[in-house]
Amino acid sequence: MRTVLFASLRTHTRRYVAALVAVTIAVAFVVVIDALGSGARNAIAASVESAYPEADLIVGEEFGLAESDPVRVLEVAAQRGDEASVIATAWTRVDGPDGTLGDDVEVGTVATDPGLRSTNVVTGRGPIADDQALVSRETAASAGIELGDRLTVGTGQATRTVTVVGLTERSSYLSPDVHLTWPALSALDSEIVDSVAYAVREGSVAEAREALTEVVESQVQLRDDYVSARIVSMNKGVDVLGYLLLLFAAIAGFVAVLVIANTFTILFAQRTRDFALLRCVGATRRQVLRSVRVESVALALVAATTGVVGGLLASRALGVLARALAGSDSFGDIDHSPGWLGAAFVGGVVTTVVAAWLPTRAVVRVSPLAALRPAQEPSARTTAGRVRLALGLLGAAAGLAALVLAHRTETVPLMLAGGMVSFVGVLLLGPVIVPALLRLVGATAGRFSGPVRVASANAVRNPRRSAATTASLLVGVTLATAVLTGMASGRQSVEAEMNAEYPVDLALSGTSQVSPTTVAKVRGLDGVAAVLTPPGTRVETDGPTLTVVAPSDAERERTLDASVTRVGDDEIVFPASYVASFEEEGVPDRVTVRTAAGPLTLTVRTVFASWGSAAVVSPETLDRLTPAGTTRVLWVMADDGADAQDLAGTLGAVAGGADLEVTDNLEDQQWVSLQLDVLVWSVLGLLGVGVAIALVGIANTVGLSILERSREHALLRALGLTRKGLRHTLAAEGMLLALVAAVLGTALGTLYAWFGVVTVVQSAFPAAALVVPWAQLAAVLVVAALAGLASCVLPARRAARIMPAAGLTLD
Known part of the structure; x- marks a missing residue:
């Protein structure tokens, strides 16, 4: 069998290249995830660590x-x-x-x-x-x-x-x-x-x-441990980067198993006749199994080693690119964990052997004489098809139940497990779902194109092959849709909370009226987009003397969150910073202000927001307090891209000459924006690797599928189909498969994103809602269609170059 082993490796080298690439990419994926995650974490950690430059321990x-x-x-x-x-x-x-x-x-x-x-x-x-x-x-x-x-x-x-x-x-x-x-x-x-x-x-x-x-x-902690805990605390108790790293690590292994298993399934199905001939000439089932598994181990060792080395090189290149695009503040230095590298290598080997295990057993279970005859593809009508359908329904139902339970209990690991189980269920149902969608798309597009009709009929004829071909791209599109939608939803939630906390970028306030000259100076500063001048006055209360302002509806709408400063006619709203004005007695539930017409009692509402040293009342209430309001506070809205420190410094110079105090919200907003950018760039880097492995997977499966049908293509050529027609037919088939995978993946990804929002994001931001980034999802669909087309280009050219007579003699 050793001779047979080496002969198989030599004979099927081209076919094994596809599996080798799949395993290599999967291992590299895990290595790159660790590297990009470390770069994102180091960027955030650097800003926290700089508060304790040479400390060894932190007490706190x-x-x-x-x-x-x-x-x-x-x-x-x-x-x-x-x-x-x-x-x-x-x-x-x-x-x-x-x-x-x-x-x-x-x-x-x-x-x-x-x-x-x-x-x-x-x-x-x-x-x-x-x-x-x-x-x-x-x-x-x-x-x-x-x-x-x-x-x-x-x-x-x-x-x-x-x-x-x-x-x-x-x-x-x-x-x-x-x-x-x-x-x-x-x-x-x-x-x-x-x-x-x-x-x-x-x-x-x-x-x-x-x-x-x-x-x-x-507690006495090592500095690194304290910094990690502080980052979690800054993220409202949620270790965002930790969750992302675990999420993509799980996805990496999941994608690897799917892609490698699909590759080996097609690869060993193509060699059914080879295995049958070995059985006919005396090889036992155990010898065939051992031979194929040794092949898979040899392939796994080479691919895992290549994947680790390639992942190290790719992560360095991606790190340089991320720092060039996002800046060193958003993406830090990359380091590699020995544990992750070892896990990637071992995982690649184990995954490859496991992925080759079931396809091989399925092949050698067929009797030699039956394998030498054309085999019937499993369908829902066969025992194998019914088992597959039952397992698919069970997996989809169990996964959906786990997702619902995870939502109610806010359990992230259960959500990940539910998503994976339900997705496996969908893949098992692929031979039923994919042909149905192909018939629908083919019936619509086939009216306008002959190659599309042929491609649709050919894709539907072999449900298992079509489902295997779409599986890799389905993984990529689902992953891309879920991540992009989840990130858009999470970012909008964070930005909405920031806008509510900081409705204006900067504010200038004081105890006296702001002169028109000061207003003009502020409006003329670089980086200032708008200056709002809500009318106000100073009022006497039973406690401190207060500055109150009454922004109009138009002025409130120009702030970042108009709802924060919305107030009823019988209310007065205090920002959080105004609480100190009442010293030890605290803010009362009601406050009585003195007016010319007599005392006016207003209900106090305190909000966690910052807009300068002033309370907010309604315009109607201000009319009762004073006949003519004056400018007491300037609300400054900054240009996009304005530097917070420079703008605060120039505003401070103006405020110092006018006896005003500057409230700088922009610096805190930009700080949070920096953290969001770190997450976005990290996720985009991880997503790019995930999509790359999916594209390699579909290219592998389409290439092997076309190679498997060489005699079929030769017969079409013999019946009169031109080389150009064959290329068009195969391109149409790839486009159809990609379109079906993209539509199904978009639907699944949106569903998984919704569960992610209600399970993870709403635990930190209760008002979070699902946000669908339509433009980005449209780009994903375009990339998927182009991927389907690109995956067929080289195999179609190779198939078209084979002469009909030569193709009919292929085995």
């Missing part, structure tokens, strides 16, 4: 630290000779040399040790004493602050006077306006401690972690 949890922990950590660091930096924030009043910077300025800590400093000093130097501070470059530009100026931070007795020794630029997700040392910030009595970064200078990290664990109440 999602909801902050115990009050005594910072002091204890600093004591341990002093005893061991290590360095520690408390990361804390306070929102308080800051006064500069030319007036106040605001009553709600973000003040954060800065490490005196350069290795733990989380911000880049672009001008001056870092603080070395508690009476020194850093100021962000944008804040300094808006308030006219220079090196050497003195700032007063805090209110009442808890104030600190510090000297500005440097200017900073944003380098991490922690980016306050003013940076103080921890002793200076803690003296304000209003700090919120986030965590403590700890750098080991003496001894081992394990020893330091043990020493800290003994004295603190909060």
Whole structure:
């Protein structure tokens, strides 16, 4: 049998190339998934890691630290000779040399040790004493602050006077306006401690972690573990990249099994007569099985090795392309996990052997004499056809039930399992579904073209072959539709929530009227698309004096979310930042304002949104408060592509001269947009690999299918069909198969996307809804049609070159 084995490999080399390519692409797919996932994760992690540059350990949890922990950590660091930096924030009043910077300025800590400093000093130097501070470059530009100026931070007795020794630029997700040392910030009595970064200078990290664990109440984590947990926390408790990586890993294995199994099914079906002849000349069933399985193992080893190497090279190239298109901030450095590489190699070998197992057993179960006769294709009327139909119905029903249960329980693994099981059920039903769709499409298009009629009749004649040919492209189209629709739905949900939280890009507000000159200056700035000037006034209440504005319907519609500032005639809406105006007593349920006509009581509604230091009332209510409203707040809408830091800095310069405070929402919006871009580019990269393997799969199966029908094509040529006619017929067949796969895949992908939205996205965004990207799905259909056509080009040319007489003698 060894001689037979090597003879088979030599004889069927061209046919094995198709299987080799399928396995190689599948293994490379898994390698590339790991690489692209690491690039996306590293891009997000880099922005978080930069807050803890040389830290080995982080003491902290999602909801902050115990009050005594910072002091204890600093004591341990002093005893061991290590360095520690408390990361804390306070929102308080800051006064500069030319007036106040605001009553709600973000003040954060800065490490005196350069290795733990989380911000880049672009001008001056870092603080070395508690009476020194850093100021962000944008804040300094808006308030006219220079090196050497003195700032007063805090209110009442808890104030600190510090000297500005440097200017900073944003380098991490922690980016306050003013940076103080921890002793200076803690003296304000209003700090919120986030965590403590700890750098080991003496001894081992394990020893330091043990020493800290003994004295603190909060969790002590390695920096990488803390960063991973913080990324999950930033994504509302959902490890988005982790889910995506697991999702595409599962899809990779699933696609690989389908493509390889289809390839081997056709490959071994073509060799039925070879196996039968071996049985006739004395080979036992076990010998034939062993021979074919050794062939599959040899093929698997070569293909898996090639796939790993090819995946490494492809991932590097795709990483360079992703960084070139999306930028280094959106896509980070690629690294490869040894575990993933090993799993890809072993998975490729095991998948190939398993994929070859069932087709081979099905072939050798046929008796030698029966195999030498033309075999009847299984259909729904045969025992095999009925079993296949029953399994398909069972799989589709069980998968659908799992999807419904996953939706109700919000279980992602169950959703993935349900999707795969139901899809396998659809594939098993392929010999029934695909011919029905082919008849429908062929009956419509065949009225206008003879080759289409011939192609349709030929495709329907062999249901199993047609179903196997469409399976790979069906996987690709379903995958593309589900991912594109799911991403569009998820992105719209995130953007809708961001628009509700930040209805305007930037706002300028103060206690006095805004002059027309200031309005004109703001409108003339680069990057400003529109400036809204809702009328308002200052009103006295039983508590603080409030600024209220009343935007018109037209002005609200020009904001990013008009519903946030919609208010009834008996209501007053406070933004979240306005809550601090009521100090310790908190925001009341109702507030009474004084007017010339007497007191007016309004129901208070607080929304988690930011539009400057002003409450919102209806235009009718404003008319009752004052006979003539004046401009108190400027709502600035930025141009697409405007740089948040530059625009905030130039607006701050204008606001500083007009005694106004700048509320910058654009920077937070662009930060979230960056995270979305990371996800989108990562998914598109993964999707591109998935579509590539599907296209290779359909090219393999179509090529093998045409090779299997060489005698049939020769007979058509002998009956008068020209070479051009044969090429047109085969092209029409490929187009028909691709169109059917595309339509069915689009329907299935949309259904799976809906389950993904209601199971995954709605767990984080309850108002999420399905969004169908029609333009992108149309592009998928065009690509599918072109793929069907392209998959037939070379095989059709090869079939047309065979002379009829020679083709009729082929076996």
